Amino acid sequence: MTAEQRAEDANWFRKIAWNSALQCESSPDRMRDFFVLSYQLSLLCPPDRTLLLGQRTCLLMAAAASLELCRKSPHSTQAEELTLVLEHIQACWEVWKTLKASGNFPTDPTDSLLLLYEFEARAKLNDPKVETILDSVLELENVETKMLETMAALAMEPPAYFPLLCKKALRVALSLHKKQPQADLKHCSKCVRSLIKLSLPSGVSEVDARVLQEVWDYFEEALSIISAAPDDFPEIETLWLLTRAWNTGILLYSLAQYRDAEKWCGLAMSFIRHLGSLRESYEMQMSGLYSDILDKLDKAKKNSHMEE
Numbered sequence: 001m002t003a004e005q006r007a008e009d010a011n012w013f014r015k016i017a018w019n020s021a022l023q024c025e026s027s028p029d030r031m032r033d034f035f036v037l038s039y040q041l042s043l044l045c046p047p048d049r050t051l052l053l054g055q056r057t058c059l060l061m062a063a064a065a066s067l068e069l070c071r072k073s074p075h076s077t078q079a080e081e082l083t084l085v086l087e088h089i090q091a092c093w094e095v096w097k098t099l100k101a102s103g104n105f106p107t108d109p110t111d112s113l114l115l116l117y118e119f120e121a122r123a124k125l126n127d128p129k130v131e132t133i134l135d136s137v138l139e140l141e142n143v144e145t146k147m148l149e150t151m152a153a154l155a156m157e158p159p160a161y162f163p164l165l166c167k168k169a170l171r172v173a174l175s176l177h178k179k180q181p182q183a184d185l186k187h188c189s190k191c192v193r194s195l196i197k198l199s200l201p202s203g204v205s206e207v208d209a210r211v212l213q214e215v216w217d218y219f220e221e222a223l224s225i226i227s228a229a230p231d232d233f234p235e236i237e238t239l240w241l242l243t244r245a246w247n248t249g250i251l252l253y254s255l256a257q258y259r260d261a262e263k264w265c266g267l268a269m270s271f272i273r274h275l276g277s278l279r280e281s282y283e284m285q286m287s288g289l290y291s292d293i294l295d296k297l298d299k300a301k302k303n304s305h306m307e308e
Contacts, residue, residue: 010044017041021061032065052099056110059092063117070124075159078124085121089114111140112147119151123160130155131165138172145187148173152194163198170195185225185232192222200244207255219245219267226274235276242271246286258297265290
């Protein structure tokens with residue numbers, strides 16, 4: 001065959017493979033294989049802009065299909081498929097660099113998609129390189145809060161476990177939500193709740209002044225969000241915040257750290273006024289124990305003065 005005939009045939013089969021891939025929505029493994037085949041056939045064709053765009057899409061779709069397979073398979077069988085995902089992503093980066101060198105793509109989502117897919121693959125492999133990927137995302141011109149929230153979730157989705165990375169993504173997402181002309185309270189509260197869940201000490205061994213201060217800042221953030229629009233904040237969310245702050249105070253009380261216990265229980269009491277129908281019952285339950293904590297704190301102060 002002449003080079004021209006070979007390119008013509010390859011282009012014809014490339015399109016057939018592409019169309020076959022599009023018909024395999026319900027079968028991610030077949031879709032992946034057809035898109036990879038279409039990409040491989042395109043390598044036999046003269047590279048022009050249209051062909052490069054096709055290669056870019058084939059590799060993106062192959063990576064997406066492989067990730068979909070991984071989400072449905074046991075963790076123990078994912079490593080090989082995830083390695084393929086990274087290979088598709090690397091090849092796609094090369095094609096994308098060539099395309100960007102030849103023109104502008106101001107609204108194209110390829111950078112974001114490649115970074116998101118690579119983040120998910122490396123997170124599932126527990127690869128520490130995920131941190132550099134998040135940094136690359138934060139350098140994008142327009143970072144979407146939804147993407148950061150997705151990355152935060154992926155950072156903690158088993159087998160991945162990157163709590164510090166998750167918190168970093170959530171803090172940036174929260175900051176971006178607050179900068180909107182009309183702050184999205186639902187997403188703000190969701191970010192704060194996730195940050196609190198990640199940071200709260202789960203037992204005596206995790207009680208640490210630095211950790212408690214970090215969590216305290218998140219609770220104060222939540223309180224300011226509720227105070228800004230009390231009617232728009234779900235009562236069940238307020239109750240969740242109240243009980244977590246209160247339980248932290250009781251934990252400190254059990255450790256005879258009465259000053260800190262009073263501080264945390266006082267924080268919990270400040271959420272009561274934002275409750276609706278549940279306010280009266282919780283106020284009655286908590287007031288008695290709060291008084292006991294204050295009495296213990298007074299006695300501790302008196303004993304301290306007597307020792308001096």
